[in-house]
Amino acid sequence: MIRCNIRVLMAEHRIDDITELMNRSGLSRNSINKLYKEINIETTKLETLLKLCDTFECKLSDLIEYTPDK
Numbered sequence: 452m453i454r455c456n457i458r459v460l461m462a463e464h465r466i467d468d469i470t471e472l473m474n475r476s477g478l479s480r481n482s483i484n485k486l487y488k489e490i491n492i493e494t495t496k497l498e499t500l501l502k503l504c505d506t507f508e509c510k511l512s513d514l515i516e517y518t519p520d521k
Contacts, residue, residue: 452517454515454518455486456515457486457487457514460509464507469483472506476505478499478502486503492515
């Protein structure tokens with residue numbers, strides 16, 4: 452299972468809503484929404500993930516978490 456920690460990182464960086472994250476990252480609402488709602492994370496572009504890592508000043512492993520299915 453792949454999980455996205457975007458909500459946690461937004462809280463840590465005091466980013467109140469998706470619009471503010473859009474402005475800081477330059478990403479579209481749709482791209483952020485997919486991660487925020489954890490919809491089709493597997494199809495997210497690496498470029499999108501890297502922009503978020505730059506925005507949050509974090510590692511990819513801080514943003515995306517993989518847990519093997521049992």
